[in-house]
Amino acid sequence: MVNAALDLAATDGQTVSRPAPETSPLAVRGLTVSYGEKPAIFSVDATFPANAMAAIIGPNGAGKSTLLKAALGVIPRLSGEVAVFGKPVESARDRIAYVPQRASVDWDFPTTVIDVVMMGLYRRVGLLGRLTQSLHAQAQECLDRVGMADFTHRQIGQLSGGQQQRVFLARALAQDADLYLLDEPFAGVDAATERAIIDVLKSLKAAGKALISVHHDLATVTDYFDHVFLINVRKIAEGPVQTTFTGENLNAAYGGRLAATHIDQLQLAAGA
Amino acid sequence: MTSFVDALLLNAGYNAALVGIGAALLGFAAGASGTFLFLRKRALVSDAIAHATLPGVGLAFIVMVMLGGDGRNLLGLLAGSAITAWIGLLIVEWMARRTRLSEDAAIGAVLSVFFGAGIVLLTVIQTMSAGRQAGLESFLLGSTAGMLFQDAVIIAIGGTLAVLATWALRRPMTLVAFDPEYAAASGYDVRLIDLAMMGLVMAVTVIGLKVVGLILIVAMLIIPPVTARFWTERSNNLIWYAGILGAVSGYIGAAISAAAPAVPTGPIIVLVAAALFLFALLFAPARGVAAAVIRHRRFQKRVHRRQGLLALARSEPILDDLTLKVLRAEGLIRPDGVATDAGRAAAAKIARDEHRWDTAREMHQDAGLTGRYDGLTPIEQVFTPDEIAEFDRRIGGPKPVEGPG
Numbered sequence: 001m002v003n004a005a006l007d008l009a010a011t012d013g014q015t016v017s018r019p020a021p022e023t024s025p026l027a028v029r030g031l032t033v034s035y036g037e038k039p040a041i042f043s044v045d046a047t048f049p050a051n052a053m054a055a056i057i058g059p060n061g062a063g064k065s066t067l068l069k070a071a072l073g074v075i076p077r078l079s080g081e082v083a084v085f086g087k088p089v090e091s092a093r094d095r096i097a098y099v100p101q102r103a104s105v106d107w108d109f110p111t112t113v114i115d116v117v118m119m120g121l122y123r124r125v126g127l128l129g130r131l132t133q134s135l136h137a138q139a140q141e142c143l144d145r146v147g148m149a150d151f152t153h154r155q156i157g158q159l160s161g162g163q164q165q166r167v168f169l170a171r172a173l174a175q176d177a178d179l180y181l182l183d184e185p186f187a188g189v190d191a192a193t194e195r196a197i198i199d200v201l202k203s204l205k206a207a208g209k210a211l212i213s214v215h216h217d218l219a220t221v222t223d224y225f226d227h228v229f230l231i232n233v234r235k236i237a238e239g240p241v242q243t244t245f246t247g248e249n250l251n252a253a254y255g256g257r258l259a260a261t262h263i264d265q266l267q268l269a270a271g272a
Numbered sequence: 273m274t275s276f277v278d279a280l281l282l283n284a285g286y287n288a289a290l291v292g293i294g295a296a297l298l299g300f301a302a303g304a305s306g307t308f309l310f311l312r313k314r315a316l317v318s319d320a321i322a323h324a325t326l327p328g329v330g331l332a333f334i335v336m337v338m339l340g341g342d343g344r345n346l347l348g349l350l351a352g353s354a355i356t357a358w359i360g361l362l363i364v365e366w367m368a369r370r371t372r373l374s375e376d377a378a379i380g381a382v383l384s385v386f387f388g389a390g391i392v393l394l395t396v397i398q399t400m401s402a403g404r405q406a407g408l409e410s411f412l413l414g415s416t417a418g419m420l421f422q423d424a425v426i427i428a429i430g431g432t433l434a435v436l437a438t439w440a441l442r443r444p445m446t447l448v449a450f451d452p453e454y455a456a457a458s459g460y461d462v463r464l465i466d467l468a469m470m471g472l473v474m475a476v477t478v479i480g481l482k483v484v485g486l487i488l489i490v491a492m493l494i495i496p497p498v499t500a501r502f503w504t505e506r507s508n509n510l511i512w513y514a515g516i517l518g519a520v521s522g523y524i525g526a527a528i529s530a531a532a533p534a535v536p537t538g539p540i541i542v543l544v545a546a547a548l549f550l551f552a553l554l555f556a557p558a559r560g561v562a563a564a565v566i567r568h569r570r571f572q573k574r575v576h577r578r579q580g581l582l583a584l585a586r587s588e589p590i591l592d593d594l595t596l597k598v599l600r601a602e603g604l605i606r607p608d609g610v611a612t613d614a615g616r617a618a619a620a621k622i623a624r625d626e627h628r629w630d631t632a633r634e635m636h637q638d639a640g641l642t643g644r645y646d647g648l649t650p651i652e653q654v655f656t657p658d659e660i661a662e663f664d665r666r667i668g669g670p671k672p673v674e675g676p677g
Contacts, residue, residue, distance in 0.1 A: 074456040090459070098457035105451045109311065110507050119450070122443045123458055155505040181457075
């Protein structure tokens with residue numbers, strides 16, 4: 001039933017070619033979230049492509065993070081349909097890995113780096129299942145992949161901001177998911193960490209995974225991403241970076257809050 | 273004093289031994305289940321839960337008397353307290369989630385209203401013919417005087433179940449306490465886990481009413497995890513440490529109370545727990561106050577040592593008293609302030625390391641490595657010998673520091 005609804009909606013006016021909703025890792029229709037009477041996002045339709053890196057872009061308070069959280073059910077939605085790989089999100093949880101904003105947790109929590117990564121395995125082992133040696137080895141390997149192998153038993157409060165972000169990414173890797181949702185993974189991290197993270201994300205894409213990231217740095221959009229989704233409470237535009245990341249769309253999303261000179265410096269889509 | 277030692281060694285009679293073991297079990301259960309309340313930063317919810325038990329105690333007494341039974345049946349009283357505590361808990365949770373009130377306001381409202389209602393009920397019971405000797409006031413501050421074997425059994429079974437449930441739910445509760453958004457995104461029902469966590473706390477509160485009393489049970493739930501936090505950086509250890517600290521507090525407190533029966537048990541147990549907390553606050557190895565002071569002093573000395581040696585290397589006068597003291601203590605300068613041989617060697621080394629660091633920063637634009645340079649970390653700990661040799665090659669040969677005169 002969900003699929004039928006999405007099929008109908010998918011024929012609605014968009015010229016951009018995109019995969020059928022069944023293969024879309026994340027598709028939402030009419031997603032509305034409201035804190036009180038003021039909608040944070042209003043009636044948003046989005047179809048993210050498979051095996052691609054997609055950026056969610058928009059000004060502060062535009063509902064970028066809200067879109068992700070509402071799609072995942074982290075915050076309640078007022079209305080809207082969400083399909084993950086063509087199924088309701090509840091039955092696709094095992095295929096989703098979420099990387100929340102670094103600032104959303106208390107880093108003085110009594111836990112170590114490896115313990116945080118092991119959290120990514122909790123669902124697989126269940127309430128009382130044993131965290132075996134091989135699971136430990138898996139978690140350690142995830143730390144290796146983000147360049148944190150030497151920090152295994154460090155208390156998380158002793159990490160720098162970039163290292164914290166890497167630990168969160170390692171936890172998502174431990175889940176071995178097919179869809180990765182990241183909330184501002186590059187916010188406030190050092191240049192080395194940004195390189196390390198983008199390398200991991202690109203390797204995930206090379207392995208056939210889908211990635212969707214809330215992103216704030218317009219200068220790196222063309223380098224990092226294949227697909228953009230522009231939002232300012234309502235959807236502004238979505239599509240491949242080459243055709244959709246245009247000055248016109250950015251102006252629409254940011255409502256003139258971007259200086260013209262700033263837009264000129266971006267590597268925008270040709271013909272914008 | 274001897275009666276206290278007797279009680280500690282379980283020699284003060286059957287009843288005192290029963291109370292000691294019961295209080296220790298309760299302390300363990302309270303510390304362990306309170307851990308996640310503390311980690312979730314919702315410690316005061318337990319205060320609302322505890323105060324919300326009082327009307328239940330009163331109502332259960334009245335109902336049992338009206339049904340022709342013994343109003344003081346402990347199981348009945350505890351069942352009644354559990355019902356109103358659960359209602360109070362749900363109201364707090366609902367108000368915080370559905371209204372614009374924050375959780376602390378909801379706690380304040382529920383706590384005072386339920387406690388007020390409970391006091392009114394107790395006053396009514398005083399006027400009942402069956403209520404004169406009800407002794408329900410002992411639920412306020414705890415009393416172990418009339419504790420029966422079956423009371424201890426209730427505490428033992430309830431406490432064991434609470435600890436087992438805490439252990440079984442430790443993963444979801446850790447996840448929700450650390451990162452609720454991630455937990456929700458992973459498909460955990462955060463609200464359900466929170467309710468389970470607070471339900472556990474409620475269960476411990478109810479079984480602990482008789483021993484510690486409802487006003488101070490919150491201390492049993494919160495102080496042990498707070499104390500345990502000083503000793504560990506891992507949440508799984510925290511559960512056990514808090515349990516052990518709670519058990520020790522309960523056991524010693526009950527022993528003191530057995531030696532001085534006029535004093536209510538609850539306050540004594542709390543004071544013992546607070547003493548353990550104070551000790552941890554001052555003397556815990558990593559997070560304690562004393563350790564922080566010592567660390568700061570050591571750091572300060574290292575800074576002064578470096579500063580003094582650099583001054584020696586540059587043949588500048590040293591005027592700072594602490595710097596002179598540090599250098600003298602290490603035998604790097606003579607009492608009159610002139611550098612010794614060891615001092616000149618150390619000065620030469622530190623001056624050279626300064627050059628090496630300058631070179632390192634030029635060669636490695638990698639902030640991750642050279643950023644560790646605080647002027648104090650020995651360069652050998654950051655770079656490998658071949659890297660340091662490369663720096664030296666660029667700087668040129670070592671230059672000895674000129675001696676005085």
